[in-house]
Amino acid sequence: MLDYAENDAQGNGRRRPMRIMLLGADGLLGTAVQETAATHPHVQQLTALGHSDLDITRPEQVNAAIEKTRPDAVINTAALMPADRCDEVPAEAYAVNALGPRYISRACASVGATPVFVTTDFVYDGTATVPYQPGALPRPLLTYGITKLAGEHETRLGSDRHLVVRTSCLFGPRPRSPRARDSFVDRALDRATAGGDLTVVDNVITTPTYTMDLAAMVLELLVSGAESGTYQAVNQGIGSWFDLCLAALTEEGLGARVSPTQEQSFTAAARPLYTPLVCTLPEPALAYSRPWRAALTEYLKVRRGAASQGLESRPS
Numbered sequence: 001m002l003d004y005a006e007n008d009a010q011g012n013g014r015r016r017p018m019r020i021m022l023l024g025a026d027g028l029l030g031t032a033v034q035e036t037a038a039t040h041p042h043v044q045q046l047t048a049l050g051h052s053d054l055d056i057t058r059p060e061q062v063n064a065a066i067e068k069t070r071p072d073a074v075i076n077t078a079a080l081m082p083a084d085r086c087d088e089v090p091a092e093a094y095a096v097n098a099l100g101p102r103y104i105s106r107a108c109a110s111v112g113a114t115p116v117f118v119t120t121d122f123v124y125d126g127t128a129t130v131p132y133q134p135g136a137l138p139r140p141l142l143t144y145g146i147t148k149l150a151g152e153h154e155t156r157l158g159s160d161r162h163l164v165v166r167t168s169c170l171f172g173p174r175p176r177s178p179r180a181r182d183s184f185v186d187r188a189l190d191r192a193t194a195g196g197d198l199t200v201v202d203n204v205i206t207t208p209t210y211t212m213d214l215a216a217m218v219l220e221l222l223v224s225g226a227e228s229g230t231y232q233a234v235n236q237g238i239g240s241w242f243d244l245c246l247a248a249l250t251e252e253g254l255g256a257r258v259s260p261t262q263e264q265s266f267t268a269a270a271r272p273l274y275t276p277l278v279c280t281l282p283e284p285a286l287a288y289s290r291p292w293r294a295a296l297t298e299y300l301k302v303r304r305g306a307a308s309q310g311l312e313s314r315p316s
């Protein structure tokens with residue numbers, strides 16, 4: 001059943017203006033959602049709340065915000081990251097990645113809002129030989145993936161109407177929050193610009209994805225009234241972290257030396273090595289899933305434009 005639009009067979013339809021709440025709003029993806037929503041013709045109102053505005057592990061805060069705002073949808077981009085950090089503080093990881101989604105989903109159900117939970121390729125164990133479909137059996141190896149998988153279940157259990165959106169290997173404009181990490185692409189370019197050499201894993205294969213494209217995909221899912229379920233939202237094509245790094249440096253004309261290495265030489269914990277995702281969005285959201293190299297080219301152009309105007313590429 002379509003909740004928000006009457007679509008024809010191609011997915012073109014009447015879109016309903018939406019009032020959206022965004023949580024974890026100042027992280028890497030949250031920043032891109034804010035930028036995209038600001039000019040989106042069908043986002044009537046965006047209530048963007050960063051960590052300092054609302055702690056998703058506090059149910060009373062979650063309930064009060066959702067009850068007061070009564071949005072049509074709540075996009076939860078808050079997470080405890082990166083994966084290594086979750087192994088260090090597993091209880092905190094469970095609170096942010098699993099309990100928070102539980103509180104959000106239940107609060108959404110009580111006001112008829114759609115919870116949107118952004119989750120990860122790390123729910124898979126990486127032993128596949130072809131990109132993962134959402135029906136593949138999850139088997140997370142790390143605390144991060146285990147707690148995010150629990151968050152997926154909590155989202156589905158809390159509200160019949162829900163969107164669970166798996167994605168991977170994000171790059172895009174620097175997050176608004178100075179506490180959030182820049183993406184791998186920016187960190188690699190910063191290091192190369194400073195004259196440093198890089199050592200990057202070439203045996204971890206993923207689906208690099210541009211946060212601005214992902215933000216457009218998620219908003220399109222919502223305004224086009226996509227059915228409840230689990231979607232995989234990524235750019236097209238696969239690549240290793242080494243491929244992504246080399247593509248970015250080459251495009252920027254940076255001559256830093258990049259040496260390939262193997263994942264196991266960096267960490268003791270077993271990490272998933274092959275987690276590309278098949279993009280399973282319906283039209284019209286699928287239209288925003290272009291090849292990752294084309295998305296990278298666009299991002300670097302935007303980044304250069306900001307630099308040439310003397311602007312900090314971190315949004316204000």
Ligand SMILES: NC(=O)c1ccc[n+]([C@@H]2O[C@H](COP(=O)([O-])OP(=O)(O)OC[C@H]3O[C@@H](n4cnc5c(N)ncnc54)[C@H](OP(=O)(O)O)[C@@H]3O)[C@@H](O)[C@H]2O)c1
Nearest residue numbers: 024027028029051055056078079118120167168169170179
């Ligand atoms: N980045 C990737 O490559 C990647 C890959 C696959 C999936 N994902 C998923 O995509 C989503 C967005 O990731 P991201 O890269 O944008 O992460 P991010 O940059 O680390 O942003 C996450 C945000 O969540 C906030 N946060 C942490 N704990 C919170 C809490 N208790 N209440 C409210 N906010 C809290 C953080 O604020 P503070 O920093 O102030 O604590 C941060 O601003 C996550 O669900 C992640 O699992 C990301």
